[in-house]
Amino acid sequence: MPTLEFSERVDAALGTGGLLSRLVELVLRSQLPAWFRETAELEARAVEICTFQMGMVHGLVQTEAYARSVLGVLDESKLDDRTAARMGRQRIFERSKPPIFWMVLSEAALYQEIGGPDVMREQLARLLSLAAEPRANVQILPFAAGAHAGSQGSFNVYRFSSDPTIVYTEGYGSGHPTANPDTVQDCSLRYDHLQAAALSIRDSAELIRRVTEDRYGEQVA
Structure with missing residues (x-):
């Protein structure tokens, strides 16, 4: 399957007006699990x-190596295509007006060594790079927070310009989007509490730097 970069170059060479790039995006989306495609549409809108x-960094801000390591657990079939599909989702941030992205990440995810030290260094550097993007924010929920409002598991909240807010949770091989007002209200409140319990954006970046140096820094002989 051609990469997005290759398709963009062919578009430029042939003057297609971006046709091939748009087609590749559709092909990439077809590589996503069927149960996740609806959620990919929510992300895009x-x-x-x-x-x-x-437990791990959200797919929208994963590096390619980190994503490949996550997707390759127990299943390496079509791994190149599945990794490309995940990375393709990140193109929503290339829009003229990208979505506001806010991630509260458990401190445990900084220590869960996915793909090895080199992969983790690159991934944590990616998180730090978001500090330069005003529409993307990362807060770390520290171990010291103890019991917290997200103890029942990870979740996403999608907000739209005119459509109702959607809450998304995920299980093994299944995704569960819902616009149920009670669920949306409950998860929105939980998210407010998680943001309040998390470190500030600046302190979160400092913790990420410290973990990068202490746990994944170069080994001195």
Whole structure:
């Protein structure tokens, strides 16, 4: 399957007006699990995405190596295509007005070594780079927070310019989007509490730097 970069270059060479790139995006989306495609559409339409993640970095800000390591667990079939599909989702941030993205990430995810030290260094550097993007924010929920409002698991909140807010939770091989007002209200409140319990954006960045140096820094002989 051609990459997005290759398709963009062919579009430029042939003057297709971006036709091939658009087609590749459709093909990439077809590589997503059938149960996740509806959620990918929600991501693409949302004006604000708020996510709480307990065990790993959200797919929208994963590096390619980190994503490949996550997707390859127990299943390496079509791994190149599935990784490309996940990375393709991140193109929503290339829009002229990208969605606001807010992630509260458990401190545990900084220590869960996915793909090895090199992969983790790159991934944590990616999180730090978001500090330069005013529409993307990362807060770390520290171990010291103890019991917290997200103890029941990870979840996403998608907000739209005119459509109702959607809450999304995920299980093994299944996704569960809902616009139920009670669920949306409950999860929105939980997210407010998680943001309040998390470190500030600045302190979160400092913790990420410290973990990068202490746990994944170069080994001195």
